[in-house]
Amino acid sequence: MKSIPEIQQEIVEEFEMFDDWMQRYEYMIELGKSLPLIDEKYKTDEYIIKGCQSKVWVHADLNEDKIEFTADSDAIITKGIIAILIRSFSGQPPQEILDADTSFIDKIGLKEHLSPTRANGLVSMIKQIKLYAVAYKAKAENS
């Protein structure tokens, strides 16, 4: 299993192959199509991430001490962004997720999506992913 920094580096290298923003966006849209989709039963207000102009749902399950994320969005670019995040975090132990940084988003030329005031909710998505990690870590320590 690759570590989070290794996966992030892999994504950065993939995006470096593209010369312009348009190709990067097209690739991101492609990645969105491979997103592990959330079970329809979780596409409710309870799992929705606030702060997005588009709708984003994220769900997490613990599978042998590792967190598996699934998600979906009604906007295709947003779906691409969440796919990149999930690829980097899914299948990792809670502590690794909590320690991980997200500056690779900047390196793949999506810096504009990192602004907390931007209505795409990327920052809220990261926060939600980390909250799941906190919750599963606490659960593991208590059991």
Place this chain on the structure above:
Amino acid sequence: MASVDTSLHFDVEKIRADFPILKRKVNDKPLVYFDNAATSQTPQQVIDVIVDYYSRYNANIHRGVHALSQEATDAYEQARIKIQKHFNIPNAYQTLFTSGTTHGINMVASGFASILEAGDEVIVSALEHHSNIVPWQMLCEKTGAQLKVIPMLENGTLDMQAFDRLLSEKTKLVFVNHVSNALGTVNPIEELISKTHNVGGAVLVDGAQAAPHIKADLQALDVDFYVVSAHKMCGPTGVGMLYGKEEWLTKLPPYQGGGEMIDQVTFEKTTYAGLPHKFEAGTPNICGGIAFGAALDYMNAIGFDQIAEYEHELLEYATSRLKAIDGLRIYGDIPNKTAVISFNIKGVHPYDMGTILDKLGIAVRTGHHCAQPIMDFYKIPGTVRASFAFYNTKDEIDTLIAGVERARNMLV
């Protein structure tokens, strides 16, 4: 496609030269600014007035005896008179400075809290901006009055037959926008006003979206309250105007306490100042008010008839070109509207479209435009809204069309 603007009477290139921001690039592309319904751009003439104020006569108004205070007071009061004349308001003291449309609406809503009683009815339209819905909901919660809604029709206009049915002697207030911010629909406010007056109610018209395109004669309209924001009409943000009929402004209590709004203050009792100061507590946006006056001068020098005619030309051109795009739907495509086009492409989320257009240097608004009830009506998450101003060109519309097509190819 068209590369030259054919309007002989209207020199758009000369006008564009007045707006420094139009020269800038966004994402290495020349800026195409089509978010005018949110905030219009500022001409150099208005920027100069702002710089001049802070460079020469920045001072507090209405209280200093020194020269700067006097100059600032004079300029501020002159601006009030410019606004008064522009909207054909009977007196300068009925022309109240506010921080913007939302502030003006809240001032009236808060005033009516002491007038309305349980059993009274308040009517809003389904085409309202949230800022013209929420204050009335709060007012109704406070007073026990009932909120009724004029429904909208599929074409983005108000259901006036339903309005007739809602009206009764219980109707105390009707709130409606002159022009819908999300769709650009021009509402039949003359009819709404006269019918409401027939049952003894008052009408507040939110003119924020109309004021950049339509020079409203408030006496002829016989409207009770009218509110606008300067930043939609080439002025700065944070300043606007509330007009009220004298009988109402006298009757309503002050909105907030503070300096300027008092006549005498003792710990036993304060008596309020006369109009307009009763509603203008605290140090206002002095520079903003002066710049608002300058913005009206600028637009009037071009002429509102010319502006409306040219913008209509842009609207028709953009509408016909957008309609030719496969799968594109325009919401509220009716003859009587301002230069606003709200649209979606089948299978494309407005957020995705807006993101790609931004990469191409094109600024549009996406989302629900603070008019969620309209989006719920159409069962959509939002729209892409392109809103034009008199400094936009057909060339820029061509850039938008190319951008929309490019985004469509990427996203569908």
